[in-house]
Amino acid sequence: MSIGSTLYNVFLRRTSTFVVVVVASSFFFERSFDLAADKIFDSVNKGKLWKDIKDKYEHE
Template identity: 50%
Template sequence: MALARSVYNLLFRRTSTFAITIMVGAVFFERVFDQGGDAVFDNINGGKLWKHIKHNYEKEE
């Protein structure tokens, strides 16, 4: 209960800190979700993407 009270007093008590907390949380969630989705996509399509096969088609100079 003390942890919940501390979080409330620190982040949610004032409207301005609540709004900032929501904005920072949204940006953080977006970055994590985007990188996680990219990792899953790369894992499913491993060996089929250009970054995986471009060495087969590029000429060395």
């Protein structure tokens, strides 16, 4: 049995399992894409964000 047929039999054969796989994979993709986009945004704008400059403007 090849890996393709094993994956088909385990995850894609039944519609309910297929839906669960699609929903779970879309959740994890969205989460990882969001984290990656935030990291890229923070690195491009380093020094300009509030978290980087708030020490200059906050008083105790």
